[in-house]
Amino acid sequence: MSGFQQARVDLGVHLRQLREAAHLSGKDLAERLGWQPSKVSRIENARQTATEDDVVVWAQAVQAGPETFDGLIEQAVGLQAHQDTWRQRHKSGLAALQEDVKDLESRTRLLRVFEPGLVIGLLQTAEYARHIFSKVRRLYDTTDDIDAAIRVRMQRQEILYDPGRRFRFVMPESALRYRLAPLEVMRGQLDRLLAVTTLPNVEFGIIPFEAPLPAALVNSFYIYNDSTVGVPTRTKDLLLRDPDDVAFYAQAFEELCEVASFHEAARAVIVGVIDEGLGRHREHARDHALDHSRDHGRDHGRERIREQSPG
Numbered sequence: 630m631s632g633f634q635q636a637r638v639d640l641g642v643h644l645r646q647l648r649e650a651a652h653l654s655g656k657d658l659a660e661r662l663g664w665q666p667s668k669v670s671r672i673e674n675a676r677q678t679a680t681e682d683d684v685v686v687w688a689q690a691v692q693a694g695p696e697t698f699d700g701l702i703e704q705a706v707g708l709q710a711h712q713d714t715w716r717q718r719h720k721s722g723l724a725a726l727q728e729d730v731k732d733l734e735s736r737t738r739l740l741r742v743f744e745p746g747l748v749i750g751l752l753q754t755a756e757y758a759r760h761i762f763s764k765v766r767r768l769y770d771t772t773d774d775i776d777a778a779i780r781v782r783m784q785r786q787e788i789l790y791d792p793g794r795r796f797r798f799v800m801p802e803s804a805l806r807y808r809l810a811p812l813e814v815m816r817g818q819l820d821r822l823l824a825v826t827t828l829p830n831v832e833f834g835i836i837p838f839e840a841p842l843p844a845a846l847v848n849s850f851y852i853y854n855d856s857t858v859g860v861p862t863r864t865k866d867l868l869l870r871d872p873d874d875v876a877f878y879a880q881a882f883e884e885l886c887e888v889a890s891f892h893e894a895a896r897a898v899i900v901g902v903i904d905e906g907l908g909r910h911r912e913h914a915r916d917h918a919l920d921h922s923r924d925h926g927r928d929h930g931r932e933r934i935r936e937q938s939p940g
Contacts, residue, residue, distance in 0.1 A: 638675040640704045645673040651691035660692045681705045699736045707868035723778035729786045741797045741852040757818040760810035799834040806903045834889030835898045843884040
């Protein structure tokens with residue numbers, strides 16, 4: 630049995646148990662929800678995939694508690710992620726995808742993220758996010774809703790200031806240096822990271838270039854609480870709920886933390902990248918000015934030669 634089918638079976642069993650605990654028959658539940666009784670049977674027996682909306686109304690009908698409700702939603706979202714490719718999901722636009730992530734994060738008290746290739750979304754400035762979304766839109770030929778996507782991404786960041794939540798972020802130093810946006814935008818983004826490192830509920834680690842790596846830095850992953858791991862790829866977003874998978878990624882995250890620099894050491898790396906980038910910018914500006922001066926001097930010299938030439 631595939632991981633997707635097993636997840637569908639698990640959700641069906643869970644929903645049936647809740648229905649039975651509420652002393653409802655399949656027919657009773659179907660009447661409450663305005664469904665055909667066969668739909669209840671198909672979902673419970675894993676012959677039909679329950680959507681997030683299906684799960685919401687089911688949970689309400691059986692009066693599921695808050696924790697049970699959240700768990701059911703995570704299961705439904707996980708199934709949808711198994712089914713949908715990135716290209717299919719992007720048809721609804723970038724803002725809709727950001728809303729999905731926002732909803733998942735809203736149910737998360739502890740979020741652990743490793744991102745090897747770019748600045749983590751929850752830490753991005755609006756200007757940096759605009760350049761990232763522009764690249765994504767070109768890659769997947771999505772709806773042009775970049776402004777709306779940026780607004781949702783900025784709204785997502787409000788949870789960073791919730792003292793009841795904890796965040797642990799790790800990135801390699803190289804991710805700070807990739808020129809995914811113009812220099813002035815990168816400078817603003819790095820300043821933003823410096824500010825984030827001072828938040829009391831945020832741990833922000835950077836793996837320096839010289840750090841001995843526990844393994845190749847292959848892909849990003851997001852651990853939501855201790856129950857779900859999100860693994861984005863170019864064609865699919867995977868949500869893993871198997872306890873062994875979650876434990877594997879949790880261990881991988883801890884190994885990355887062991888070689889990362891935190892607190893003042895992390896800030897020193899960021900400041901170093903800022904200073905180095907500004908230094909290169911100054912050198913480029915100086916070289917450009919010198920080239921302009923030489924060109925101007927040559928042009929001026931030619932004019933003088935012409936003026937002094939007879940005829």
